Amino acid sequence: MNRQVPTLSQGINQLTNGSSELTHTGNQLKTAGNQLVSGGQQLNGGINQVNGGVQQLNHQLQAMSSQLSQLEAGLNQAVSGLDKVQNGISEVQSYLSELKNSPAGNQLNIPQNELNNDNLVTSYNTYMNKNRQLTQLSVVLKADPNSHTAAKTVKQLEKDVKAQIKATSLSKAKVAIGGQTSQNLDLETLSQGDFTRTAMIMIIGIGIALLFFTRSVLQPMVIIATLVGTYYTAINLTALIAQHFFHERMLTWNAPFFTFIMLVALGVDYSIFLMMRYRDEELVDPGNQVKHILQAATVIGTVVMSAIIILSGTFAALIPSGIMTLIQVAIAVILGLMILVTVLPIIMSAYVKLTYDSRVNRGIGIKNNTK
Incomplete structure (x- = not known):
């Protein structure tokens, strides 16, 4: 322990x-x-x-x-x-x-406080007269003023202006269009009226003259119908040539007028020469009308062909002028003469043959029935 x-x-x-x-x-x-x-x-x-x-x-x-x-x-x-x-x-x-x-x-409503505007008053003074009852509006066309496009535009413009002011307070106002294009239109309208009047006077006068030369009613009608048909054929062919080679959609306003006068005058001369020669042949040897018209066409045809060659050369000299009216008239007259010298002898020979052969056949039929 x-x-x-x-x-x-x-x-x-x-x-x-x-x-x-x-x-x-x-x-x-x-x-x-x-x-x-x-x-x-x-x-x-x-x-x-x-x-x-x-x-x-x-x-x-x-x-x-x-x-x-x-x-x-x-x-x-x-x-x-x-x-x-x-x-x-x-x-x-x-x-x-x-x-x-x-x-x-289409109305322009201007506020009351703008009516006394200085700029507006300046516009009034520029485009209107002092009493504000006349006004002038300037329109610049894109096309050539002498072209058909410009003429068509001016026509449409005038038509539109007159149509639009009908429902306004300016319904009773007068509308006038000036300028070079408008002048050309006025000349065209005047020329068309003169053309119609001149054509009627020429046809009636030529018909009366042919009645005395041919002593027939049907023959002047056939000749005049041939001349008119030749004119329309030549003028339409000229329009096609101008469109394809000169790039002109339409003929100038005075080309048909001069073409008609030239073709009818030359065609009537040719017709009178032909029928006078036919009458001379008929006086020498009456009773054989078909033979006489063929002889007349043969004799007169040589003279007329020479005249047509000279006239064609004369009118062809107008083509290099550069003036479209002269060019179109020259082409139309040359074409018309070529058509006329070909068609008129054929038509007149056929007319004489059909007319007198049918009469002879009817006379033979009457004699046979009588026998």
Whole structure:
């Protein structure tokens, strides 16, 4: 026992030291427990705050949900309003389109406060007279003023202006168009009237003259029909030549007038020569009309061919002039003479043969029936 006392004393010291360490550790553990309790209390307070915030957020979300319903209803009303606005815009556009196509859409409405504007007064003085009852508008055409395109544009312009002022306060106003193109149109209109009157006078006069020379009614009608047909054939061929070789869509306004006069005058001369020669042959040897018209065509044809060659050369000298009217008249007359010298003997020979052969056949038939 005495030997074990130091060992026991040593163990007691170790136990005492362990108890001290245990006491110290317990104090640390107690301090940590207090800290943990304090943290738990803070956590509980935070949880309570979070819970309050969640409740407040929930309340705000509920209020927002109610407001979203109101917003949705408002947006639906806005969409309905936009549809009405769109329909109104469509109606306005339809009205403006109809207004644009109506005579009222062509009117210019000037506000009252702009009527005394200096710039507007300057425009009045430039384009109107002092009493403001006459106005002049200048229109510059893109095409050549002597071309048919310009003439067509001026005609359409005059027609449109007169049509548009009918539904306005200017319905009784007089519209006049001037300028080179308008002058050409006036000359063309005058020439067409003169052409019709001259053609009628020439045809009637030639018909009366041929009645005395031929002592027949049908022969002048055949000759005049041949001359008119020759004229239309020549003038149409000339139009085709002018279109393909000179790039002119139409003939000049005075080319048909001069062509008709030249062809009819020369054709009548040829016809009178032919029928006079036919009468001379008939006086020498009466009764064989077909033979006489062939002899007359043969004799007169040589003279006329020589005259046509000379005339064609004379008119061909007009082609290099560069003046479209002279060029077209020259081509038309040359073509007409070539057609006339070919067609007129054939037609007159056929007419005489059909006329007198049918008479002879009818006479033979009457004699046979009598026998």
